[in-house]
Amino acid sequence: MTRPRRPLTPLNLADLERLALRYVERYATTRGRLADYLRRKIRERGWSDEASPDLAALAQRMADLGYINDLLFAESKAGAMGRRGLGARRVGQALRHAGIEDADLEMVAQGVEAGAKSSAIAFARRKRIGPFAREAAERSEQEKQLGAMLRAGHALDLSRKIVRMSPGEDPDALLEA
Numbered sequence: 001m002t003r004p005r006r007p008l009t010p011l012n013l014a015d016l017e018r019l020a021l022r023y024v025e026r027y028a029t030t031r032g033r034l035a036d037y038l039r040r041k042i043r044e045r046g047w048s049d050e051a052s053p054d055l056a057a058l059a060q061r062m063a064d065l066g067y068i069n070d071l072l073f074a075e076s077k078a079g080a081m082g083r084r085g086l087g088a089r090r091v092g093q094a095l096r097h098a099g100i101e102d103a104d105l106e107m108v109a110q111g112v113e114a115g116a117k118s119s120a121i122a123f124a125r126r127k128r129i130g131p132f133a134r135e136a137a138e139r140s141e142q143e144k145q146l147g148a149m150l151r152a153g154h155a156l157d158l159s160r161k162i163v164r165m166s167p168g169e170d171p172d173a174l175l176e177a
Helices: 013-026 031-045 055-064 070-083 088-097 102-114 116-127 139-151 156-164 172-176
Strands: none
Touching: 013 031, 013 055, 031 055, 070 088, 070 102, 070 116, 088 102, 102 116, 116 139, 116 156, 116 172, 139 156, 156 172
């Protein structure tokens, strides 16, 4: 026989700080994600104090203590997504969703744009598109491949060039151009 669960007690400021520390200890995160997590915890358990908590200030304090670094998170995430073959548009969307601010986004965007061609080639290699295909694709298949590259966040002109390449063609020629 299972015992009925006790209702969870509402959170106070000390509980909130403890939850924030535990979260940043376990996960690489951003100030925005931490604030969202704390907001969700308050919604689940309730709030016991009269004054509403300042979640942005608590997240900023964690950043000031060095537990959170939005720029470092953005660089790391962008690098990992680029190596997986995702394009600049898709990387930017993911970083905005993670709560990265515009100033940090601009700094990271320069690196992402610089690696756009190599990222597109990595995606084509992974999906066997264009020069990495076993055989030349029919027009309908090329359209599907182009759609996949666009959904991955790559530029239209670069995607077209890669999709139209023949199997066995040297994709490094795109990097030099």
